[in-house]
Amino acid sequence: MKSTNRQSPAINAGSMADIAFLLLVFFLVTTTVTKDEGLNRILPPKSEDLGPIPQRNVLEILVNKHNQLLVEGHFTEIENLRATALEFILNQENEPHLPQKKIVTIDELGTIAISKQVISIQNDALTDYGTYVAIQDALSGAYLDARNELSQEHFNKSYSELIREKDLDKVKAIREAIPQRISEAEPNF
Template sequence: MARRGTPEVNASSMADIAFLLLVFFLVTTTMDVDSGLSRKLPPPIEDNEEKKDIDIKERNVYVVLLNMNNALLVEGREMKIENLKEGAKEFIENPLNNENLPEKKNKDIDFFGNYPVSKGVISLQNDRGTSYKLYLQVQNELIAAYNELRNEKAMQKWGKKFDDLKKIQKKAIKKIYPQRISEAEPKNIGEN
């Protein structure tokens, strides 16, 4: 006798349905990863705390000024943005122990022993009229200067790039080249 089960559902259109959904998700997917320059803002100044000028010697400060016409003034001289990285590197490293470049202080650092660490600070000041594009380029160059120095040191010591080092090694290198970029309190120059 003919056994009558339920008739089989035609599954050939299953693929089409699945394709339709697939295309929908393909189109809506945005695979962009958010990336950018990470910075840390200085903590807010307490109201009761008197604004005191911290005494830093002039030779220890690398002044970078950006004006509203997007011109760059570094240590009192105009500079092109392409040269900023080299300038900053020379300032931080001070290879010849120049009188006008930052002092060094010997510190005990893992792996390196007693190592002279530069006291240099980069001070970045911008006007309200400066374009954001240029500001970010300058930030980028300054960070690049630090990153290159760290990479060079890592290469010299371990023959590896900074990013490939172990955590404690990274920490030691960071102590040798601490990232010190200070942004001055905003000043109102010109229109509000």
């Protein structure tokens, strides 16, 4: 037998693109871009007794079943909650009706006065979940603003930038100075 060293014929790759396109179209059609984002919270342990807290240290938010807000006894629109909460958290003017301050020493920040703020939410059984989330969102925003401000003052950079740069020591210091304290009153229904 004669074995000839034949050259293998080139495979026509022209239809390769068609196959790839077919697969591509399939994935394009089946892909559903799910944006899984949300507000992270940690539920408080069951018996959380903070002891008596002076009235001025608590921002009391009451929500009724018509989704109306009463903040410290005043009707408030949800759009204004962020600003109100920010003013409460920082208490820059040391006003007597806003939270007390306590002098602490934190690494990276030095000795500073931090406010003893607590935000309390109490909602009705028939309050919409949407309103509740909107309140939580506004409060998160207020804490972010407060942290940004403090960070700008000390590090000349916003808190969001610190997070982006993964400067964890500074992030921790800011968090320690302005802890997110949202308490939810035990429901009475």
